[in-house]
Amino acid sequence: MKLANILRTYSGLPRSVYVIFIAQVINRFGDFVMPFLTFLLTTQFNYSIAQTGSIVMLTMLISIPGGLIGGKVADHIGRKKSYLIFQGGSGLSLLLCAFFYTEPIMLVFIMITSFFGGAVRPIINAILSDVLKPEDRQAGFSLSYLGVNLGVALGPIVAGFLFNHYRFWIFMGDAITSFIAIILVMLTITESLPSIVVLDSPITTDEKNDKVSQTNINSNENHEIGNIFKVLLSRPKLLWFMFFNMFYSATYVQSGFSLPLILNHVYTEKGPQIFGSLMSTNAITVLVLTIAMTAFSKKYSAISNIAIGGVAYVIGFGMIGVIQSLPFFWISTLIWTLGEIIISINFGVYVTSQTPQNFRARFNAITNISFGIGAIMGTALVGLFIDHFGILKVWGLVAGLSSIGTLGMFILARKEVKAVEGVIKE
Template sequence: MKTLFKSYINTFRGLSEEIWWLALITLVNRAGTMVIPFLSLYLKEDMHFTVSHVGWVMSAFGLGSVAGSWIGGKLTDKIGYYKVMVRSLLTTGVLFIGLQFLNTFASICMGIFIVMLVADAFRPAMFVALNAYSKPENKIRSLTLIRLAINLGFSVGPAIGGIIITGLGYAGLFWVDGITCIMATLLLIKVLHPKKAKVLDVIENKNPVSAYNDHAFIIFLVAMMLFGVVFLQYFSTITIYYKDVHMLTELQIGLILGLNGFLIFIFEMPLIKWLENSRYTKLGLMFFGAILTGLSLLILNFTNWSGILVIGMLLMTIGEMIAFPFSNAFAVQRAKKGNQGEYMALYSISFSIAHIFGHNAGLQMTAALGFDTTWYIISIIALICAIILFVLNRRLNSKKLV
């Protein structure tokens, strides 16, 4: 056991102090985003919206995310990642607190759009900061550490969120979201001010390549958008499925969602370190991740036994642990060819587009076709994603795409 623990600790060695601070800031921020997994339930149960209306609100969520990621990338290349991160976090905190006071369909759609526009400007800036604060040989592990912070936050957040809803109702979540964003801002100003932080990887391109002309990267983004559509069912459709089909309480839902983050916190870093030394390429590993994530929803149709929900979550967690770190690493690697903010903005936008269509499509399909048919369709989308990654990997290996 001691040897196993020592081996686990060694997977974290060599990462810069700035990366650890960035991970802590991300943890504080993401622990407070407990509204997001419960947003569809909040709109349905507390605001009494129809499933169709919930779907359109989630589309506004995605549209705001697209706009925010694009603006964040532009601002990052223009004024720098530090200013973008500070302003995004602080403003998001204030907006989250105000979101609870909106009570009409139109105002909530607009409010969600504005919140996500500001919040997701943070993402491309954070990726560029991560690239700057990490040595080239530590990129994937640095990305994995940030993901650990995100998932630990998501693990703690839903579990606490379920308790808060039980005791204080949904309004308490908005206050916690806002306050934690403001706390993350104060920590960011304290520890990552440009005068204190040490940049380890400076990338200068006199003639940067436009991300829009990088054909392999664009194909990769299409696959990531499809993967996002599948993955995001766990943040909207699946919670209603848990509630309506398996009759779980908000606390039980929070615990199942929290299991995902807990498993990632324990196992992802050792898994990534092991896979880094395997013979598989980044795209090849993403292929397996897409297959497992699609399978996690497909098996829900095989039985009415509620234990299948845990098995599905385990499969999705393994797929996520494989797909996301290596997709991040692939995007960062391609970004060295051009404007980093532009590349990382497009990477973020691929998931933002998934937010536009994924939540809404899943919710509309469940309303019109039922959950079983929806899971079959989503599984087919996962298969298409896997095929695209497989073909792209073959073509890059044969140098047919550069």
């Protein structure tokens, strides 16, 4: 991908979007602790696999109330203030971990870090939703997604070295990158809460009103009065979207759950090495093709793109049960990664289009929960299926789960097309 194409795809976006991109790269590059938590628990504290699994699951569950609280705070006091508070809490917890990393009390600070980390995610999405015009949302969310993956592609290499040689710096490095991101946001981002619209550069009142009107052309984004349950129930399309998204999540989680199991079944001791190569294929595909998929996404609506991404899930994951040759595993990974990219780019775009401005952070938190529920369902239920029917037969079930999600998304897309046609006729 030529530099000119990259610049053209992401040019003209609000300054806050570029700041979020840089902050995502820094934060995810320094995300040293969580990816190595399993190794830490088993080697540092000699916990059993069952104990380790319970602790890791608990850290995931604690992030859920974190997201809900972070979303509520961000919708009331502002995105920037909330980001600084919760990202600061995460950094401080990691700093304390660095000084207690050889003691079991470190796990308490890990849990606190997970809580704050869960709070930060919906705040970032709310910032992007606030500052991006509808026609720029795919590019803006794509750039944020690219920033996450740039950090993830580089960070684990450094973290692996630190884990083996300078374990103290696993925690200290994670804390330092968190504080760098905080300073960056504090100095360069202005508040974006819609009720007090503050833009990236000084403008006149007329210019401000004009820009606000451009970002509020969808009536679903108008301010709403009431509690979150009442407002959410008034948006059945979003509820159905979250339901079908759980099937997507249950499918995607197999990339880290069932895929290693079948590789061990087919390739025995070479399984972990091959799994690593497939994860590298996934990372490289994301970095190379995200921009191309962003350009492709502009041709269709967000929900139509998400449905198309589901087709890639059905094919990419479904074919795993019938392939035996290594090149086909790479092809499978390439296909489902294309689905991952296009779904990730358009997910926030669709949620924003269905969300009142004054509920954006909270709705983002709830949609993140739907993803988490799907992941838990995909791990627990698929695990039971594997125990009874074996790893080879599970891929038919996975294809079925992704097919349900895909069909549901296509139905939502079709309803959206009919709604637009009805407006045009009027």
